[in-house]
Amino acid sequence: MTVALDLIAGSIAGAAQVIVGQPLDTIKTRAQIAPKGMFKGNWDIFIQTVRKEGIFALYKGMLSPLLGIAGVNSLLFASYAVSKRIVSPFPEKSLKEIALAGGMAGAANAILASPVEMFKVRMQGQYGAAGDQRLRAVFAEVAKDGLRRGVMRGYWVTVAREIPAYAAFYAGFEYQKRRWLATHPNQSIPVYALVGSGSFGGICYWLACYPLDVIKSRVQLAKTPPSGINYIANEFRTILSTQGFKGLFIGLAPSLLRTIPAAGATFAMFELSHEYLSKHTKL
Template sequence: MSKTAKDLTAGTVGGIAQVLVGQPFDIVKVRMQTSSKGTYSGMLHCAGGPLAFYKGTLTPLLGIGVCVSIQFGALEYTKRFFAAQNVARGVGGEGGKTLTGSQLFISGVSAGLANSVVSGPVEHIRIRLQTQSNTNPTWTGPWDAIKKIHSAHGVKGLYKGQAVTLLRECSGYGIYFLAYETLVQREIANKGIRRDQLSPLNAVLYGAAAGYALWAVIYPIDMIKSRMQTDGFSPATGQKYKSTLDCVRTVWRTEGFSAFTRGIVPTLIRSPFANGATFLGFEMAIRVLDRL
């Protein structure tokens, strides 16, 4: 397998691990972000019962697997590009693999940029399914939602909220991969080990730390994204916000600062488990693939 094929495959493994671990918390986060204050008395009430924690899982299981695959594919490709530049300049240690902070951040931004092409519609459909009524659902599943939204609103409808999604992905993944890769590089340098000798426990811990860094930067942006992606498509279908900026202004004026952090508790609980699982899945899969 080529290096890119290995990166994409290992990224898919990481994405599946992320969904299986993080989905119950994610559904609570989305519902709390898009509801008014006092709608839910707690996390279980918000989900609608234990079985509802995995509602709408099919879309993220398939879509997020692809998204994380693209993230790691773009990340590793950009890292190799910078490593080659480092070798040409005689810096970066063996193979130029010790990247600077700015190189790691840009690598993360490229991962977010590539990822946003798929993550925008995937998350839009997922959020629509997670927030629709249990008693009178609009869509029977992800494919039904895709067909109906595309039929009524075209590709633009599927990419609703894409501007704020792009902002979230680029800024968030820049920080996310900067945090993780910096911690990994530090351990490799301090212990004099190869990357494939990184402790699985540390992969989980560094992934958890990267997840907290990610959400510290993007949570308010993510809340606006959720609002935009659950908003009506036109005034006739209950559209509340004319644009992303109008959404920010309206939420701030009508609900105050607290609205921008609503649902953060399940996110903070979810983050170390989901992101730790993501990086553990990727690192372990790469090791297996490298031995084939």
């Protein structure tokens, strides 16, 4: 029953995350993958995107995560709940145990997150040209390369990203939430504190994994699938040689700006919907 609650509440939270955060996610992804010299910075990406493609271009690629986020977030929150029980049978967990459970949930989450991210990046990597493809055409093109080299391209770098990211995500959220509860004993945590704790967790998420996210986006957008088991290291060296160390953090600013409302909305919606379903359903 608890898993069912996590699945439903996770779906609701995931939809809120996508709707709130998609515009800045588009700017972040374009900063990571755009050809050198195409944009002058994050603000220029925003201006050119709106001017040339219209305001709704900021939501380009949203259909893939919006359709897939129910499964992704359901898997994430359910895996996290199960992982916490595996890590320790006791209800009170240390922050180290929370981080371990979060990392385990992240590894499981990569199974669905990898293909969802693949199609989102492909859609965001189109700049309003006449030959831009719809999601159905992108799917058909990617599927030609098969499951491993096409649909699941970038799976291992996604796993490498998700483990530290969600360890930091859940530990950051729990740390901030516990700080609030410690200063307000015997009180239920309000929505604004949940939003703030979720936002802090989201910032921890990106700081823990951002270079790997840059590598993932570039691998998933590349015309040819990666070969060999060292493709993560190869792409890392390519970024360093062409853009320098700063290339590993390009687009970080819109990611952090996006995560403040998006992660806050995710945790707040999860906690609130979970509480509501517990009270008003038989689950």
